[in-house]
Amino acid sequence: MNVTQLPSAFTDKMKHMLQEEFTDFMASYDEPRLFGLRINGIKLSPEEFQAKKREDFHLTPIPWADHGFYYQEENRPGKHPYYHAGLYYIQEPSAMLPVELLDVQPNDRVLDLCAAPGGKSTQIAAKLGGTGTLVVNDIHSDRVKALVKNLELIGVRNSIVLNERPERMMSTFASFFDKILIDAPCSGEGMFRKEEDMARQWEKHGVEVCSAMQHDLLRQAAAMLAPGGTIVYSTCTFSPEENEMQIAAFLDDHPEFEVVAPSAALAGAGLSTGRPEWVSGAAKGSAADAVSRTVRLWPHRLKGEGHFAAALRLSAAPAPAEAGASHAAAAKPAAKHRGGGPAKAAADLAPLHAWAAVELRFPLLEEGKLVSFGEHVYMQPHGIPNLAGIKVVRPGWYIGSLHKGRFVPAHALAMGIRESEAVRILPLSVDDPRIIRYLKGETLEVDEAELKLHSPVASNKMAPAKGWSLVTVDGYPVGWGKWLDGMMKNEYPQGWRWT
Template sequence: MALPTPFIEKYRDLLGTEAEAFFDALSNGRPVKGFRLNTAKPNAEVMLAKYGPERSKAPYAKNAYIGEVKGKSLLHQAGYVYSQEPSAMIVAAIADAQPGERVLDLCAAPGGKSTQLASQLNGTGLLVSNEIFPKRAKILAENIERWGFSNVVVTNHAPHELSRHFPHFFDKIVVDAPCSGEGMFRKDPVAVAEWHSDAPRQCAIRQQDILQEAVRMLKPGGQLIYSTCTFAPEENEAIISWLVEEYPFVIQSIDRANVAHGRSEWGNVPNIEKTIRLWPHLNQGEGHFAAKLLYQAETKPTKPKKSKAKSTQSKLDQETVKLWQAFQQNFPFLPTNEGSLQIFGEQMWLVPNALPNLKGMKVLRPGLHIGTRKKNRIEPSFSVAMAFLAGSQGPILSITIEQWKQYVAGETITVPGNAGWVILHVDDVPVGIGKQVQGVVKNFFPKGLRFQVD
């Protein structure tokens, strides 16, 4: 790979004797592929051993591996694994969301950090995963759906729009900021082609705009986790210096082994060295920067209005309540203690208790999609199958791996019996919803997700 000449000149000046090793790692090193395991799924480690790829332990996160996951594999389709570059895993690991917290992933697509944060929360509290671009937000929602937790909300807003709805609301905010992408050079040729010498400065302006809105949504005493996948000091140490100078933030230490640290000479405030850097010539994975800051503001948090009846939502009538009670008996594992049932049009959702009023918001996923209310029944959604986590009890129908290939292609499959609505399993892996009538399983795998297995 040929590096841009201005890039070489810049980092030769910044890194001195270290520069040649850095350039060699970028030009000749090979990117490392990785993935994380969703341990909330039934018998996750056993199923990984049976159906997963060759792997070794990854360095920066729990349940993380070096190895390549195929997008059309059984475990990926069922939300058991998420393909993620190893260095990117360190950001959510630093955030270390605790059960019950309110967490925002502000620039969330395609979902690597959000799925990691969701695992940390383990179905409690609230995770808002936001993405400004609609197409990317749709991909984010699909990845969140597969991961299986009910307490995750996907929104589609610019930061300045989102901040109006969540004033001083979140315990933790993760900002994996849009950046010049220098850390992805050996992984993504487009990042090299699009780079120019003014890109870091332009990105830094945008990063400041995003962070100003993030601060408006952070509780006093909350934590801001900031990260980029670039080497540029303008977007890393300089941004953290700006934050500390403009707002009552304190840089906190990040206790991680085998990482490099921020360069104090590239910042303007004390403790810049408490930030971390991952360099391709020093650490495993691609380039990354991360910082954790404590917000020491004295302002009292503003409590957003609780979610009430909205123009798109109707209260449950008596008939719907009866249908819902029957539905719960068939699918008793749904986590109703963490959310309330709400109807938007004919779509039924389990909405997290901690979520404020949704009025005026662009929401792709207001919680767990239960299904569609139809005459005399509730038709379960694909999300219900994905929410079948370890320890769940419900109507299971076992199918073979060959039948699974038919299922994800949208075909009906034949299995003797007449069980009605069932959650299809390959071994212990829940893969979707079907309706078994007189030995034929009608296919309810979402049309937009269907694929042919090679």
């Protein structure tokens, strides 16, 4: 980006803040953009991906993300069958840090409060590894579509998607979550090199407007955090008003929280500390000093864009009675979502039960709690509180739909299962030209001998060749097809197709 395109008010502010570092900071805008991807731990490990030794990718590790890698722009990983198999997520390198600070553990209940388009949500899901519960939310209905698609592409089975104002969530999820991520809306100063339009829009965004919104988000998240839990607050801006000052003010109002410094491994990855000297106003004393344990990523000090993050731990431990009460809502049944129809009677789900018994090799119906709205059926994670009055986009893993007494599996079901969990598989190699044809939506010629057939979970009898087939690339699902008489009818969704 040409530095002459930067707003003069921004450069004046940064010169005052950075002093002798300002020249190096400005020089970073003349450097090329950096590109990153994160291997999807739900489906494979970085070692398994690297073992493929493909010439399509030239990857070098990102030091603060154990599954993150820099790639060369000419690699174009978005134009590769592995992308359509959900083997990785394309993500700006610095944006991978906040979830690393969140320290997600198996079986955690996690909330991504400002989630769209879903990069950090998919990172959290990989950390959970199919355990626990992930609730993702975004207030912008137009952005939620991308969020849903990315979760389905990555193969997440244990999430629900909301499109709700955080203040409406507070009572439903009071003291519910072990971990909460707030990737807060901000003035975006750290993204000027990546997205030049943000620089042009900077003065319209307003640091003051963003600061007020961030203050509310922190307060609202605190009400939904269980005792002993952690909030990670992050921005992609340099503004102290949105970073150090925001955290210091929060600590002044919430002395039960403390800032947790990054682990030694992360601290040694080139990260910088927050700057207490930039805190002014009402925040004083220990609250101001605590921001030295927050984290800044500077583009002139490491290979990434500008970010800020703070890990805030609720230090109070619950009494035994309180611990049970804090999650009492989890025992309530899930209700219909606002704007949705009533759940179907159990008998209406008989076609799903019948389909799963003969088309799958694992007990799908034990994954969670079946809920349905209209003709659509979802598998909801166990322990979700009553969602009455909450705007729900996806009440769970989308399994499929019911049509005139038959069940049609969803694309999300195909992306969420493994090759070993389907009875009928068309295994394609990444070098087979038919994989691109499949991703474009074309019908394929497939000899019966090419199919891998297995017995379903409910029987020892081998499945017939005719029927629903899981199409895979190098062993990883990309979608459904229906095989009959040497032809594979393509069931790949139109909106997902290769262009």
